[in-house]
Amino acid sequence: MAERRQRRLPDLGTGLFAVGLAEAASNLAGDSLIDRAGDVAVATTPLPVIEETIKRLGTTDKPFLRANLMAGGALAIGLLGSRRGSLSRQVLLAGAGLLAAGLGRRALDAREAAAVRDFELPVPTPLERVGDGADDWPGAEPFDTEPGRFYATDINLRAPAVELDSWRLEVRSPGTEARLSIDELTALGLHERDAALVCVHNRPGWDRLGQQRWTGVPIENVLSAAGALPEDPAGFDLVTEAVDGYSQIIPLAEALARRSWVVVGMAGRPLPREHGYPARVMTPGLVGQYNGVKWLHRLAVTPSGSERAWWVRRGWPDELIEVPPMARIDSPANTGMPPRLPPPPVGVPGGRVDVVGTAWAPPHGVEAVELRVDGGAWVEAELAAEVNGDSWRRWRARPELDPGSHTLEARCRSRSGALQEGSPSEPFPYGCGAFHTVELTAR
Numbered sequence: 001m002a003e004r005r006q007r008r009l010p011d012l013g014t015g016l017f018a019v020g021l022a023e024a025a026s027n028l029a030g031d032s033l034i035d036r037a038g039d040v041a042v043a044t045t046p047l048p049v050i051e052e053t054i055k056r057l058g059t060t061d062k063p064f065l066r067a068n069l070m071a072g073g074a075l076a077i078g079l080l081g082s083r084r085g086s087l088s089r090q091v092l093l094a095g096a097g098l099l100a101a102g103l104g105r106r107a108l109d110a111r112e113a114a115a116v117r118d119f120e121l122p123v124p125t126p127l128e129r130v131g132d133g134a135d136d137w138p139g140a141e142p143f144d145t146e147p148g149r150f151y152a153t154d155i156n157l158r159a160p161a162v163e164l165d166s167w168r169l170e171v172r173s174p175g176t177e178a179r180l181s182i183d184e185l186t187a188l189g190l191h192e193r194d195a196a197l198v199c200v201h202n203r204p205g206w207d208r209l210g211q212q213r214w215t216g217v218p219i220e221n222v223l224s225a226a227g228a229l230p231e232d233p234a235g236f237d238l239v240t241e242a243v244d245g246y247s248q249i250i251p252l253a254e255a256l257a258r259r260s261w262v263v264v265g266m267a268g269r270p271l272p273r274e275h276g277y278p279a280r281v282m283t284p285g286l287v288g289q290y291n292g293v294k295w296l297h298r299l300a301v302t303p304s305g306s307e308r309a310w311w312v313r314r315g316w317p318d319e320l321i322e323v324p325p326m327a328r329i330d331s332p333a334n335t336g337m338p339p340r341l342p343p344p345p346v347g348v349p350g351g352r353v354d355v356v357g358t359a360w361a362p363p364h365g366v367e368a369v370e371l372r373v374d375g376g377a378w379v380e381a382e383l384a385a386e387v388n389g390d391s392w393r394r395w396r397a398r399p400e401l402d403p404g405s406h407t408l409e410a411r412c413r414s415r416s417g418a419l420q421e422g423s424p425s426e427p428f429p430y431g432c433g434a435f436h437t438v439e440l441t442a443r
């Protein structure tokens, strides 16, 4: 009886061993089976499931998917056989499989890191650093988000590793085609600009956005150097296509009016791999999903409506989506992103409390931030100096808190006149509504 029951157990040890070895072998050959499976999973998972996963996992969705794929593969193989041998044999096999996969991944990382080489960013007129005057506000988020802390999100489990020497930016329009190397691209004249980048999935309090100084070439200059700029942009789309098969499309007139540009640098260095090395398109004020692709390899000027973008084919709206204005409370506490547990209650001394945050409304700029306590009247916060409309703006306030628990809420008013939407809405399809809310206990 006991024997029969044991025989029914899937052979998970052997399953993990087999998956680990297969993954390691594919890694040594310069690829990753798990990540390929992940690409298929992302491309075929129904939109509502993707939305729910991002909501629950924030930016940990990728490691979660990778672990699940590995476990799923191991289970599938394990079900083919029945469990043989002792538990310790199972654990040993599983451990060996995980070790092989870990070593394979390291080998692949090293190989791909070697493909990514530095290139020069000759900026004729570097942008002056004026600053917003809030660097010494206690509790303030740094104005520039460190590249290593800057959210990264895309449809890939593994960021593409582009080999710079063979990379060319293809620029096409009806009747013209040009191919630019990285040196030819940067020789068109590099500019620097400060701007925030915001994901449509950013929820109140989340950090699915960042602020940085970017380096690049205006789309206009790239197209005209390639002879691909039509005299009248009306009736044309700008198709941006990436090496991962992903695409985004912006009506050409909008791309020009909104100052789309081909970006090659972040924080004064070539783009890090996860942020689109060696080139991406960015369009100030549009959410990340609509502002141009990372790992750019083709720019095409096509008759309007002749192609559909990757997410539009999956059900996202065909129209451009602007970043909704939003304010975030960073100090004395932020509620944090999932899958972190709810934070412990935050205690502050009673009386006047320093509250510091960030707010953004690109490309128009932040006109005002308001804070309210316990659903009371909105009170205007002090704003740091405005760097430009594309960037976020730091703010602070000093509400008076009686002993007891309190709810703080912040909202942002855009220079466009739009006021942050307070009623909760999901990121799909126009970005999140609701105010960022923080609970505090004053002593």
Ligand SMILES: Nc1nc2c(c(=O)[nH]1)N[C@H]1C(S)=C(S)[C@@H](COP(=O)(O)O)O[C@H]1N2
Pocket (backbone or CB within 6 Å): 150, 151, 152, 153, 154, 155, 156, 197, 198, 199, 200, 242, 243, 244, 246, 274, 275, 276, 287, 288, 289, 292, 293, 294, 295
């Ligand atoms: N090639 C490619 N570009 C892409 C994506 C992608 O999946 N593939 N995702 C977009 C989305 S949804 C966002 S929010 C931004 C994120 O840029 P980041 O990872 O540098 O923060 O990249 C955009 N560009």
Ligand SMILES: [Mo]
Pocket (backbone or CB within 6 Å): 153, 198, 199, 200, 201, 288, 289
């Ligand atoms: Mo996004």
